[in-house]
Amino acid sequence: MKKNKKLSGVKEIARLADVSIATVDRVIHNRSGVSAITKSKIEKIIKELNYQPNILASRLASGKVYRLAVLIPKGSERTDFWDAPLKGIKRAEEEIRQYGISVDFFFFDLNNKDSFIDSAQKIKNNKRFDGVLLAPSFVKESIQFIHYCEQDTIPFVFIDSNIEAKGILSYIGPPLFQSGFLGARLCAIGMRHTQKILFVNISKESNSFNYSKIEEGFKNYFFENDVEHQLIKLDITDTEKKSVFLNLEKIFFQHPDIEVIFVTNSRVFSVAQFLESKKYAKIHLVGYDFSKENQNYLKNGWIDFLICHKPEEQGYKGLMSLYHHIVLKLPVDQIYFMPIDIVTRENQDFYR
Numbered sequence: 095m096k097k098n099k100k101l102s103g104v105k106e107i108a109r110l111a112d113v114s115i116a117t118v119d120r121v122i123h124n125r126s127g128v129s130a131i132t133k134s135k136i137e138k139i140i141k142e143l144n145y146q147p148n149i150l151a152s153r154l155a156s157g158k159v160y161r162l163a164v165l166i167p168k169g170s171e172r173t174d175f176w177d178a179p180l181k182g183i184k185r186a187e188e189e190i191r192q193y194g195i196s197v198d199f200f201f202f203d204l205n206n207k208d209s210f211i212d213s214a215q216k217i218k219n220n221k222r223f224d225g226v227l228l229a230p231s232f233v234k235e236s237i238q239f240i241h242y243c244e245q246d247t248i249p250f251v252f253i254d255s256n257i258e259a260k261g262i263l264s265y266i267g268p269p270l271f272q273s274g275f276l277g278a279r280l281c282a283i284g285m286r287h288t289q290k291i292l293f294v295n296i297s298k299e300s301n302s303f304n305y306s307k308i309e310e311g312f313k314n315y316f317f318e319n320d321v322e323h324q325l326i327k328l329d330i331t332d333t334e335k336k337s338v339f340l341n342l343e344k345i346f347f348q349h350p351d352i353e354v355i356f357v358t359n360s361r362v363f364s365v366a367q368f369l370e371s372k373k374y375a376k377i378h379l380v381g382y383d384f385s386k387e388n389q390n391y392l393k394n395g396w397i398d399f400l401i402c403h404k405p406e407e408q409g410y411k412g413l414m415s416l417y418h419h420i421v422l423k424l425p426v427d428q429i430y431f432m433p434i435d436i437v438t439r440e441n442q443d444f445y446r
Contacts, residue, residue, distance in 0.1 A: 103143060105424050111136045115418065116189035125192075161196045162416055163217045165210075165228035165239075166253070166409075168201035175360045175385045175405065176229075179253060182409030183227070190417050197413070198223075205298050205333065207232045214239040225416040226250040227409075230257045232299055249419055253412040254405065255304045262428070264415045268403040269431040270304055274311025276434055277380055280399045281354045282321055284378020288351040289323040296330045296338060296361040308358050326352070338364045339371070346372075357381035362400070366391035384437055384445060392439055400437040402445070408432060 104122075108115045113132060120128050121136040128136075164183055167176045187197045198220075200213040210232045217223060217239075226243055230236035230252055237257065243250045244261040252265045281291055293312065295305060316323050326349055330341045342365065346352065355377055357365055362381020369377050370391075380399045381388065391397045411430060418424040437445050 104422065105418075107136060107139050107143065110139050114189060114414065115422065115424075116186075116193075116414075119193070159194045159196055160224045160417075160421055161198065161222055162413065162420075163198050163200060163220070163223040163226045164413070165200045165202070165213055165217065165226060167204045167229060167231060174387070175383050178384075178405035179229075179409030179412075182406035182411075183413050185406075186410045186413035186417070190414070190421075193417075193421065195417060195421065202231075204231055207235055207299065210235050214242075218242055221246075223248060225263075225420050227412045227416060228252065229254050231255065233257055233303070249416060251412045251415050253408045254403075257303050263419055264412075264426050264428055264430060266408050266411050266415065266430045267432060268434065270307035271311035271314070273401060273403070273434055274308035274313075275315045276311075276436070277308070277356055277401055278312045278315030280380045280401070280436070281356050281378065282315070282319075282323075284354040284380075284398065285321075285323065286353060288353050290326060290349055290352045290354070291323055292326050292328060292345060292349070292352050292355045293358070294328045294330065294355060294365060295358045296333055296364055297359060298331055298333055305358060312356065333361060333364070335364065335367065339368050342368045346374075352377065354378040355380070359383070360385055360388065362397060363387035363391050366396040370394075370396050384442075389442060392437065392442055395439060398438070400442075402435040402437050403432040404435070 104115055104118055108118045111118065111132070113136065117128055117132065118136055120126070121133050122140070166179060169177045183197070187195070200216055202210040202213045214235065217226065226248055228236070228239070228250060237259070240250055240259050240261065249263040250261070251263050252267065254267050256265045256267060256270070285291070293309070313325070326345065328341060328345050330338055355365055357380070360381070360383035362379065363385070365381070366379060369379065379397050380401070381397060382401050383405070384400055384402045388397060388400055392400055415426045419426050435445070
């Protein structure tokens, strides 16, 4: 019972100070890397709670090394979105490395499901990991992999996207229904005459759970607000520029009076490239994620709104959730929804 109280004490100190548990650990063990103001704040809370820390000292004395695996997409020439979660994961790794935590990275290509299978197999072959952080981008293959995790009682955390899985420790990412609902609200701003909205998904393999939740939220906005509109759906499975342009040309030939385009993922820049090439400057464009490609088109006015879900924090919180659960034996939220941010040309220089 005493141990549980001390574990709760660490979490409570971190909550009251609004810092990470690793930061509290640094102060408790008099390590560098904490500002004087933050240190003073934490020390005051420790004194008020009359907390007597020795948890991590005991853990370090055991000499055990916990090994965590990270399975996420690698950055590509087409999009740098996954650079942000990777940055967050490495930030968390730096904080917990000193406590006997080892992190191994396994990457896969979003355009090649075999690369996911290969990386997942490498994790299986190791047979030495205490937890896994992954992005379940390929649904069928991810389900097969988490079955392995469940059989070997390996805790796993999803980031960015979700799939239905009974044994999941935590999902850290966007509230998909609400995100789709907000997307529709932002699209309605651009509706003027025809009320035609092009709903575009650009992905080699769509995560049906994510996609359906976003679409459900999107449609629900117009139903709840009784907004007249015509929804035209377009699914592009070849993400190369030539294919995207060809598909968009066909749809604009059939519907030349489209007013608004909503893109369900970070590849909104591909649509912006098409609009720029055709000089369709009056099309209202809404999509996801603060990637470098999207930032450029937002700044130039081809994208009107970007919906963002703090991908760097997803990576950070994902790895820290495994650390809290496996090492510190603390409870973690099974679902941790990230905030929904709206980024425009006017505020993008201040968004991080």
